Amino acid sequence: MFFKLKFSSRYKQIDFFKSNPGAAQSEVFFYLLNRAKNTDWGKKYKYNSFVDQKYFVKSLKCFQSLVPVSSYDDLSSEVNKILDKKKDVLWPGETKYLAKSSGTTGSKSKIIPISDEALSDCHYRGGEDVLASYYKINPETNVFFGKTVSIGGSFDNSFKELNCGDLSAILMKNIPFWAKPFRAPKISVALLNDWEEKMDKMAEDIINENIVALAGVPSWTLLVLKKVLDISGKKNISDLWPNLELFIHGGVSFGPYKKQFQEIISSPNMNYLEVYNASEGFFALNDDLKRDDMLLMLDIGVFYEFIPIEDFNKENPRIITVSDLELGKIYALLISTNGGLWRYLIGDTVEITSTLPVRIKIAGRTKHFINVFGEELMVGNTDKALEIALKKNDAIINDYTVCPIFMEGKTKGGHEWLIEFEKCPIDINKFIVDLDQALKGLNSDYEAKRYMNMILSLPKINIARKNLFYDWLKSKGKLGGQNKVPRLSNSRDYLEELLEFNS
Secondary structure (H helix, E strand, O other), rough: HHHHHHHHHHHHHHHHHHHHHHHHHHHHHHHHHHHHOOOOOHHHHOOHHHOOOOOHHHHHHHHHOOOOOOOOHHHHHHHHHOOOOOOOOOOOOOOOOEEEOOOOOOOOEEEEEOHHHHHHHHHHHHHHHHHHHHHHHHOOOOOOEEEEEEEEOOOOOOHOOOEEEOOOHHHHHHOOHHHHHHEEEEHHHOOOOOHHHHHHHOOOOOOOOOEEEEOOOHHHHHHHHHHHHHHOOOOOHHHOOOOOOEEEEEOOOOHHHHHHHHHOOOOOOOEEEEEEEOOOEEEEEEEOOOOOOEEOOOOOOOOEEEEEEOOOOOOOOOEEEEHHOOOOOOEEEEEEEOOOOOOEEEEEEEEEEEEEOOOEEEEEEEOEEEEOOEEEEEHHHHHHHHHHHHHHOOEEEEEEEEEEOOOOOOOOOOEEEEEEEEEEEOHHHHHHHHHHHHHHOHHHHHHHHHHHHHHEEEEEEEOOOOOOHHHHHOOOOOOOOEOOOOOOOOOHHHHHHHHHHHH
């Protein structure tokens, strides 16, 4: 009854922004401007001059003409002021927490400011919305009668007095009082810095609990579940936790990992729910288990702008808001948030699967793609194609990366894959053909470049040794948390390093 009452008013708010995306975003826009108008940033860009609640279009035009599109490098000087404990820089007051965004392996860590409002009204609100949406889907759920295993990162003690660390660590440390009885493992274990020590202690801590849900990145969650099986001597997670019914996942595409989860969690009541959250904010969630897209959350402190992907590298790209989105198109995301990010290019691309309500799929990264030969291959393509090929060949993977094969002399161009299989396909050549066919079906540009092998040859696949990617991440001090292997790259740097590691 408590949760039914708690969620009832929220359902009405969600229904409103689903039916009125433009109006909901207009409210967020003016809220952000009014809160930040007296900050250093707000004064610099004259927010007071165009904060007019009556004229959204007029104010938006002023905002877009005065405030530049920002990358992390553009905001780094402001972040440095926050690191020096200066107040009222990007958002009013003192920024108490800083999220260390691990991002893709090899890239420089970003320090993302987390205001009190971002923590409560965006990140935690998003988490509550996940539970509210799932409760609406499944009112007979038992997720409120057991514990959820949260698999996350830790704090970075090198920042001295500052509270800096993975977003997951910040969220766990500040978890609302009502949620504390529903989570595991103990906070002291969850925040351990050493991932391998944490994995062992986490497994020991949760093994005898009534676990009803899991939350985390698929690859790291799998490692913890396998550790739990090793310690318990069980062959299936459902034998240990019969009430487990939900995995809330994000960070990477779930498709390539789904079969492996289904093999070690046999319960017919198991559900998988995708969320789109990051250090910069909580953005979207799956509110319908029959769909494979996510509802964009339009009223939790994030104002969205969208750059059509075909305009992305133009000097003056077209930039639109939710009211002008086109079905089926891919856009790069710009966000302004109650954490103090302004017209921030987060680096993700999304495909619009519905405009009313606004629903999305993550298409890839603006920096992680392959377009050496005009094939415009994105992570969404490779994840889905791999999922198709794995299913056809009864195979399972742990991780993968792809890079181009450059044309040299008579050598044609192509794509070279490095895949760590949990279960290898019986016929690797058939797997390659199935993967190629799936890519052709998903990406017409790739299909055109593959025509008659004129530009692109069949994909080349290298089979990685067991634990290659794990060992590589460990060598870089990037185990656990939000760390990810780069899926696609326009250069061969990652692959060459991994191949050398593989040998």
